[in-house]
Amino acid sequence: MILRKAVExxxxxxxxxxxxxxxxxxxxxxxxxxxxxxxLYEINEMYQKIKKEREKNNES
Structure with a gap:
């Protein structure tokens, strides 16, 4: 049950x-x-990269 919730x-x-x-x-x-x-790890890495780029652009 706990594993199922974690997977979901x-x-x-x-x-x-x-x-x-x-x-x-x-x-x-x-x-x-x-x-x-x-x-999930790979897409999270892509997500973090885009977030950092957006924050950098907002600072400019």
């Missing part, structure tokens, strides 16, 4: 990050894989 929570997080990436015109990884093919 991770899937929801992954879906939210994918939605964010798509809204920011990111449709695949730098190596050409589709977002849904990536692990």
């Amino acid at each position: 929570k991770a899937k929801k997080r992954k879906d939210r990050i994918i939605d964010f990436l798509i809204r920011n015109d990111v449709y695949e990884s730098p190596d050409g894989r589709q977002l849904y093919e990536l692990s």
Whole structure:
């Protein structure tokens, strides 16, 4: 039961990050894989990179 909730929570997080990436015109990884093919770790890394870029641009 606990494991199932953890898996569901991770899937929801992954879906939210994918939605964010798509809204920011990111449709695949730098190596050409589709977002849904990536692990949560990989899409989270892409998410963090975009967030940092946006914050940097806002500071300018």
